[in-house]
Amino acid sequence: MDLVLSAADHYFFTPYIYPAAWPEDDIFRQTISLLIVTNLGAYVLYFFCATLSYYFVYDHSLMKHPQFLKNQVSREIMFTVKSLPWISIPTVALFLLELRGYSKLYDDIGEFPNGWFQLVVSVISFLFFTDMLIYWIHRGLHHRLVYKRIHKPHHIWKIPTPFASHAFHPVDGFLQSLPYHIYPFVFPLHKVVYLGLYVLVNIWTISIHDGDFRVPQILKPLINGSAHHTDHHLFFDYNYGQYFTLWDRIGGSFKNPSAFEGKGPLNYVKDMMEEKYNSPKENSYKNEKLSNGDFKKTK
Numbered sequence: 001m002d003l004v005l006s007a008a009d010h011y012f013f014t015p016y017i018y019p020a021a022w023p024e025d026d027i028f029r030q031t032i033s034l035l036i037v038t039n040l041g042a043y044v045l046y047f048f049c050a051t052l053s054y055y056f057v058y059d060h061s062l063m064k065h066p067q068f069l070k071n072q073v074s075r076e077i078m079f080t081v082k083s084l085p086w087i088s089i090p091t092v093a094l095f096l097l098e099l100r101g102y103s104k105l106y107d108d109i110g111e112f113p114n115g116w117f118q119l120v121v122s123v124i125s126f127l128f129f130t131d132m133l134i135y136w137i138h139r140g141l142h143h144r145l146v147y148k149r150i151h152k153p154h155h156i157w158k159i160p161t162p163f164a165s166h167a168f169h170p171v172d173g174f175l176q177s178l179p180y181h182i183y184p185f186v187f188p189l190h191k192v193v194y195l196g197l198y199v200l201v202n203i204w205t206i207s208i209h210d211g212d213f214r215v216p217q218i219l220k221p222l223i224n225g226s227a228h229h230t231d232h233h234l235f236f237d238y239n240y241g242q243y244f245t246l247w248d249r250i251g252g253s254f255k256n257p258s259a260f261e262g263k264g265p266l267n268y269v270k271d272m273m274e275e276k277y278n279s280p281k282e283n284s285y286k287n288e289k290l291s292n293g294d295f296k297k298t299k
């Protein structure tokens, strides 16, 4: 985060905002700047990527699904907009620790090839480390003592859109992002790689809510995609993972996505539309069947 902050200081805060006498490394100034940069960055990333995904990736026919809520998209957005500033408060505390040198973040890649080799290893270990922690944190959030208060708001959306990706209760949002912050305090990580990974994990979070259920055949057993995560929204106790199916398989919570078996929400919508087209009279019966059917698991 110090890369972003020093750029913001150089081009914006120092020349235009703060009094010249206020040193850039003053902790109070750093806290204010981090709050501004973190909130702005989160909103820009969320709105830019989720909007692109919504218009170019998300299959809008999913909105015809009986479990798609009224005004769902605006509700997802409103929920996120209200949550992000709260999530940013503890996040900024961690960024501040990074900034003041308590983490293992570094900026010099070092000698070729060892430095570059470490870079690649750190990306892989970052993904596996955070995937493991998110799995257990997410599974913990489904415990009956905390589920209703903390995690249920993210499960209101049974058929999520990309805008549901960051629609969390602030405690939920912060806890599920905690692994990304813990990693650079435990393992060495290059600052630019960290920044890149931070953007990437936010894009990934959007992508598992984008309703594009396709996964390349060769990666199907390994990757936790939108098909897996949509089933998590629908059936709750399965597919808690973030990028990989690894921990769901170890933890016994893996479920082959219904979309891979031709029984996903898109198949439902297609069947429903075909039936409506072929026999309008039976439509009311079909709708009743749908809302009482497989997808009607509430918690």
Ligand SMILES: [Zn+2]
Pocket (backbone or CB within 6 Å): 138, 142, 151, 155, 232
């Ligand atoms: Zn969940």
Ligand SMILES: [Zn+2]
Pocket (backbone or CB within 6 Å): 154, 160, 164, 165, 209, 229, 233
């Ligand atoms: Zn989700």
